[in-house]
Amino acid sequence: MALTEKDVRHVEELAHLELTEDEVKKFVPQLDSILQYMQKLNELDTSQVEPMAQVTYPARENPALRADEPRPMFRQDEALASAPESDAGCFKVPRVIEKE
Amino acid sequence: MDLTALSISEIRQRLAARKISVEELVRAHFERIAARDGEVRAYLHLSPERALEQARKIDAVVAAGGALPPLAGVPVAVKDVILTRGLRNTCASKILENYVAPYDATAVERLEAAGACILGKTNCDEFAMGSSTENSGFFATHNPHDLTRVPGGSSGGSGAAVAAQMATVALGSDTGGSIRQPAAFCDVVGMMGTYGRVSRYGLVAFASSLDHIGPFGRSVRDVALVLRTIAGRDPRDSTSADVPVPDYEAALDRDVRGLKVGVPREYFAGLNPQIGGNIQAGIDLLGKLGCKIETLSLPHTDYAIGCYYIICTAEASSNLARYDGVRYGFRSPQFDGLRDMYKKTRDRGFGAEVKRRIMLGTYVLSSGYYDAYYLKAQKVRALIARDFVQAFEQVDVIVTPTSPIPPFRLGERVDDPLQMYLADIYTVTASLAGIPGISVPCGRTKGEPRLPVGMQILAKHFDEARLLQVAHAFEKAGGLQVA
Numbered sequence: 099m100a101l102t103e104k105d106v107r108h109v110e111e112l113a114h115l116e117l118t119e120d121e122v123k124k125f126v127p128q129l130d131s132i133l134q135y136m137q138k139l140n141e142l143d144t145s146q147v148e149p150m151a152q153v154t155y156p157a158r159e160n161p162a163l164r165a166d167e168p169r170p171m172f173r174q175d176e177a178l179a180s181a182p183e184s185d186a187g188c189f190k191v192p193r194v195i196e197k198e
Numbered sequence: 199m200d201l202t203a204l205s206i207s208e209i210r211q212r213l214a215a216r217k218i219s220v221e222e223l224v225r226a227h228f229e230r231i232a233a234r235d236g237e238v239r240a241y242l243h244l245s246p247e248r249a250l251e252q253a254r255k256i257d258a259v260v261a262a263g264g265a266l267p268p269l270a271g272v273p274v275a276v277k278d279v280i281l282t283r284g285l286r287n288t289c290a291s292k293i294l295e296n297y298v299a300p301y302d303a304t305a306v307e308r309l310e311a312a313g314a315c316i317l318g319k320t321n322c323d324e325f326a327m328g329s330s331t332e333n334s335g336f337f338a339t340h341n342p343h344d345l346t347r348v349p350g351g352s353s354g355g356s357g358a359a360v361a362a363q364m365a366t367v368a369l370g371s372d373t374g375g376s377i378r379q380p381a382a383f384c385d386v387v388g389m390m391g392t393y394g395r396v397s398r399y400g401l402v403a404f405a406s407s408l409d410h411i412g413p414f415g416r417s418v419r420d421v422a423l424v425l426r427t428i429a430g431r432d433p434r435d436s437t438s439a440d441v442p443v444p445d446y447e448a449a450l451d452r453d454v455r456g457l458k459v460g461v462p463r464e465y466f467a468g469l470n471p472q473i474g475g476n477i478q479a480g481i482d483l484l485g486k487l488g489c490k491i492e493t494l495s496l497p498h499t500d501y502a503i504g505c506y507y508i509i510c511t512a513e514a515s516s517n518l519a520r521y522d523g524v525r526y527g528f529r530s531p532q533f534d535g536l537r538d539m540y541k542k543t544r545d546r547g548f549g550a551e552v553k554r555r556i557m558l559g560t561y562v563l564s565s566g567y568y569d570a571y572y573l574k575a576q577k578v579r580a581l582i583a584r585d586f587v588q589a590f591e592q593v594d595v596i597v598t599p600t601s602p603i604p605p606f607r608l609g610e611r612v613d614d615p616l617q618m619y620l621a622d623i624y625t626v627t628a629s630l631a632g633i634p635g636i637s638v639p640c641g642r643t644k645g646e647p648r649l650p651v652g653m654q655i656l657a658k659h660f661d662e663a664r665l666l667q668v669a670h671a672f673e674k675a676g677g678l679q680v681a
Contacts (some may be wrong), residue, residue: 106557113515113560115553116520116541129557131616136504136562139574149576150583153393153407153437153632153647164433176300182529189525192536 101130201226202363206420208274209366212367212466213260213271218660220253220260220271224315227273231317231364239339239348240358241287242278244318252315259312259468267313269427274309275365277356278319279326280411281400282306282576285316289402290334291324293521293528293547301399304435305369305411305428312427315546315633317365320355324549325518326404328352329379329618330611333551338608343385343480344647347605350380353414357384367424368414374506375600377412378637382600382652385639387421387669388414392659393632396425396438406437408506408629418638418670422446425662441660450670451664457668460593463626464499470602471644476651477599480640483677484597484668492593496585501578506626507573507619508562515559521547554615559612583631595668598624600637600652624654633664638669640677655675 106126110117117125174187183190201223204212212218228246235241256271276282279289281299288294302310312314323333331339331354339354341347342362347357353370357380360368370377372390381388390412401411413424426446432438461481470475485491523529523543530542548556562571589596603621611618628635635656642648652674657665 105561109557109560109564112564113556114519114537114540114544115548115556116538116545117553121550121553123593125554125557128554128615129561131618132507132558133561135616136508136575137502137572138504139350139508139578142498142501142578144574144577144581147577147580149573150580151576172300178527179300180297180526182527191524192539194536196535 101126101133202230204366205417206269206366206423208269210266213256213266216260220256220315221250223271224253224273224317226677227317227364228471234342234362234364237340237345238342238358239337239363240320240355240362240364240365241318242288242290242321242336242355243274244482245282245285245316248285249315249317252310252313256313264451268309269309269423270313272314273317273366274314275317275320275359275368277322277353277368277370278400279322279371279404280306280369281402282316282319285319287319287402289325290322291547291549291552292335293544294526295335295528297527303411304397304432306400308428309369309424313566320359320368323352324552325354325402325514326373326376327514327551327555328675329375329401329621330606331355331380332608332612333549335549336337340608341383341605343650344605347607347649348383350601350605352376352385353388354380354383356414357381357386357388360384360386360416366415367410367420368429370414371401371404372410372412372629373408373510373578373625374629375622377410377414378625378635378652378654379601379622381414381637382639383605383650385650386414386416387418387638388412389421389425389637390628390634391425391429391662391667392439392634394437395429395441395634395660395662397430397435397438399432399434402518405510405641406517407513408510417516418666418673419447419450421636422450422666422670434561439551439660444577444663446663446666449667452667453488454484454668454671457489457595458593459484459489459491459668460494460589461491461501461597462496462589462596462598463493464496465598472604473599473602473651475644476641477653480653480672481597483675484672487671487675489668491581493591494589494591496580496627498581498585499623501628502582503619503623505575505578506581506622506630507558508571509579509630511555511559512563512572515556515563518552551615579630582627586627586631586633586656586658594657594664596656598654600624600654604643604649604651628656633657633659634665636665636669638672638677
């Protein structure tokens, strides 16, 4: 099942991108050929295989957890230092809730 | 004496004997960069103040007769996806063009605590996505051995910097081969440890289950010394392994006689004749050193690229969602509302390859496709990992070519993304399995021009010492000039 321009436009929305007509025209065949290639995985019977969601190797007790104690992190001014726009200790963005 | 040709041990000896100062060494490297980087273009930005401040600190320690830290005075280049506090960190992307890192990556902290001097940040493919450094949002890096050719990627800048003596060692990142392949292309040593061997804290995430930080060097010993410094449990990275770090340097000179070397037939079928001879010569040399060579099978090799590109793009689409113009980085100057701000920011800020991968990743995770692609890929990943577990029950290390092709010309392969992906075939498998791998130089191709060829050695989880031992024996026996 070949990838269509409609599919690409749908994914574009999900990914918060805004492609030009030219980009879409270029991407459709490229993405299609890559996705077709990925179909190869269907040659394998994986019905008895557990998905490998973790790569880490457990050691002794779970080392990933620690006591829930606050630790020094960024100061507010450090966190805001790279913000395109900020004010009153907050990141400034366009209105989030749009009136219908 | 050419200060930029020195190894870590040579630097140490000369510092201890007060033959050179760190300041001289660092200045010599900046001079070298000024002389060569105009054509190689390995560096994105330099950090002379930071390097010289560190140099003076170490020189003061020497003057006071204090003990030299393990990497005292060593000039290091750091790939621009690894955060260095107070320095710009662009990930070679316009979307982070003016972003300044608010903290140091653990690997960088450890290097500086060991006395190393950070010279600057190196070029790479944008967000580490690519195999040639041509996807950098700024400019391409050129292979120091042939300026018309690519240095490999995505850590091409780091590989080139070390090859051209513009740094003694460098840090890169490897997700599907991004340290090993540029090491092969640039004729240097590059290593990726076991997943979790080196903390990823401060590495800008591309694919979180596949990313690694690792070293480049001009010798196996230098790579071993850097790995020893940066490896180890880090509470700030919950995937970093709680496994002790052995003395990799001490392991180097162990005898390799009797070790079993596996040669997987799937990696040699249809092998490019330009490099096949080199790898065979490399294997023959290991045989002469007393290793037992055995053919074996890694039956799911053919599915690795499909598996890798589903998983890494899926993870990337999630990791790169944060570049939205809200908290840091580029924000589009014009927009009509919040969603439009996201879309224009990302569209203008990201290059084509990054967009392609975000699109692929979003697609394979989207409703209706998740099971068919992402879940399927995770199962295939388990099969690929199992191939290696079974292989390492038979052999101690596995030897393969690093890349199916020698360094290609700039611009030669930009039009066909799938072809570019297929060239990762020998390196993605280790990333999927989480095992360590190293690429060592293995001579040059025959005919003109004579291009670098790399040989990859793989070992089982946390067996980096074994990997380094075999690589070092190979290097000592003249392996780097074989063929």
